[in-house]
Amino acid sequence: MKKNLLFLMLLCVPFILLAQQDAWVYLKDKQDVANSVANPTTILTQKAIDRKNRHHIVIDARDVPVNETYISQLKGATGITVMAKSKWFNAVHVRGSEIDINNLLISFSFIDHIEFADKSLNASKKVKQKQQSKFTETLTTFNYGSAGNQIQMIKGDQLHLANYTGTGMTIAVLDGGFKNVNTMLAFQRLRDAGNILGDYDFVNRDDDIYTNATGNHGTWVLSTMAGYLQDQYVGIAPDASYYLFTTEDGPNENPVEESYWVEAAERADSLGVDVINSSLGYTTYDNPNYSYTTADMDGNTAFITKGANIAFEKGMLVVNSAGNSGNDSWQIVGAPADSPNVLTVGAVNASGDYVSTSSVGSAIQPSQKPDVVAQGQASAIITENDVISTSSGTSFSSPIMAGGIVCLWQALPDKTNAEIMQLVRESASQYNTPDYLLGYGIPDLQLALSSALSVDENFRDNSINVFPNPVKDVVYFKLASNEDFVDVNIFNMLGKHLSHAFITPTNNQMDVSSLSSGIYLIKLESVNTSKTIKVIKH
Structure with a gap:
């Protein structure tokens, strides 16, 4: 008997939750109010206008119809039937389950509030509104933890406050292996959102990019952009989407890696990628006959550089590390960072001072190199073991900048890759006095956005x-x-x-x-x- 009673109770629970409710959905605004009120014949008959005038009744926003676009969107919502509308109240009467009606608050930004006909449900409605507001704030106001300095240095945090966190933008990360990205807690948020769109290992010709025993460089690089550990670490583009491509053959230095890179860039183009981050550079090889000379770093000689130039022509923005040869005999920026069509990123320390290992620009190169700098000494990363740590090199200043750029581009979707690159350069700390160490300096992405908005x-x-x-x-x-x-x-x-x-x-x-x-x-x-x-x- 108890089992039967329990069975009946369980049957009643979904019935109660799915019972049809009536509610009024109040909308935030109407379309073209001022123009409609100024031209009342567009919203009222002449007879109605005459009557109002005769009785000195003001024609106001309440006379303007409800926005039909909003109504159409509500009609298309899951489980919702639009029953009636009121222009006076700027509201729509809907019918559906309590769950489906409350979901409207999450789905549509044009809704001001909802009132259920069953007044006992309105208390729960307010709680749901409050919870949604808190969730939205969480997406835009982060506790960056260890990553705070490197994000704030280029004002990436200011873009986040404006809700530009990379949503809708796609980055292809061309790197070494991405060990444990598929299981790490630091990328759980990324995986749950479905924001790892695809992967491929161009070296081994398979999609096993996660278990390569030596392949952790890509993991560290990705963490600066997409890593997330609540109140401990936030990457600079946490809501962007990513393709992960292995093009670097760790144990060997061979020109075939340039071909892997170009092949990956071609695939990125076919997939609609916006930004490529490449924390890679090529100068000399295991076989010295394959090696380049510094004179070859002229922006159009290396195979990979010519590939990067085509990537730019296709509309993508390539962000590349300058290299870590500042203290050795090579010294200058390598390929593909030598291209004038690549945004080349050098390294500074946490205080914004030049790091001596960061590769420098040269008169050999046809444009100012590096272009800009970001924190590349003691950059905060997350290792393949879910441990927050630090590592140094332009390998990390590049993705920090790339992540900031996708947030900027999200805010300015009509800009071209060239325009975004120039906005970033012009916002930098020494744009008027560039040099071979810092290039144009440390960008201010908030200033870049402000400059674009003031003009456009x-x-x-x-x-x-x-x-x-x-x-x-x-x-x-x-x-x-x-x-x-x-x-x-x-x-x-x-x-x-x-x-x-x-x-x-x-x-x-x-x-x-x-x-x-x-x-x-x-x-x-x-x-x-x-x-x-x-x-x-x-």
Whole structure:
């Protein structure tokens, strides 16, 4: 009897969870409100307008219809039926299970809140909203632990605060073996997200890149970009996707490794990769007859360098270590880092000072080398045994920079590889006085983003201009001659509304001194214009 009762109870649990509920989904905004209100015949009949005018009833945002795009997306949600809509409340009545309705909060950023018809469910709804908010903050505000200095040095943390963590971007890591990446706790987050998109060992012609007994260099390199140990270590591009390619034959130095590299780059191109990180360089070989001379490091002689040039032509951005020959007889940047189409990364210590082992530039090379530098002495890594440690060399300054670049490119998806490279160079600490040790210096990725936004978004049209950008305390608005007012709303990058102002030609400024440093969205709406601008707050 007890077994039967237990069976019935178990049957009732999914029924209760899947029972159909009614709820109102309240939306955050409407489409083109200012223009609709200014041209009421687009939303109301003339008779309705006449009646409102006759009774001195103001036509306002409540008269504007619900955004049909939002409704279409809600109709496509799993388990949801749209039953009705209200423009006055800017809400949609839906029917579905409690779980499916609450999942709408996670799936759609345009939802403000949800109210269930069964009021006893609304308490649980608020908890779910709060939990989602906390989860989102966790993705963008990290405790970097040991990796903090190397990320903050190039302002990668500022991009993370703006929710640019590499999402949607793809990196191909061309390196030695990736021992234990498939089992390490440090890459559990990466694996769970499905962000290891593929792998291949071009040396052994198989996909066993994880068990090579000597192949741990790729593991260490990958950790600087994608490693994650809660409150202990965060890589600089934790939400990017990765292809892992073994092209380096550890025990041997032979030109065939250049061919493996080019073959991997070709595959990366076919897979739609954005950035290649290569912590590899080729100069001399076991057979001296195969070796290059320093004169060959001219940006177009080595096979691998010519391959890197084609990779650039195909639209990928190759980030490569400068090499570690600064103290030996070779001394200069090797291939493929000698290419003018490769972003070559040298090494500095934790204080930003040149590390003497970092390979230097030369007049032989057709462009400034190295291009930039990042921390390459005592860089924080995670070993193949899940141990946080340090290691030195441009092998680590390169992926740190590559990871920062994919976050920047995520923020500026319309930029070309050449434009991204130039933004990074121009943001660097000694752009106007480069040298052969540090190149253009240490990049400031927040400044690179700010520079791009101020050109591309702030002044793309002349209807409403916002300045300065970046802003410190007060932001000013310049209205075109045909504008009498603009409605201004400021949101953070998570969509939370923070401030509102009504701007006119004579009252044209807004105090933002209370905002924390970061990137914000300023939404501008007037009779003639509706647009959103990203602004950096220092």
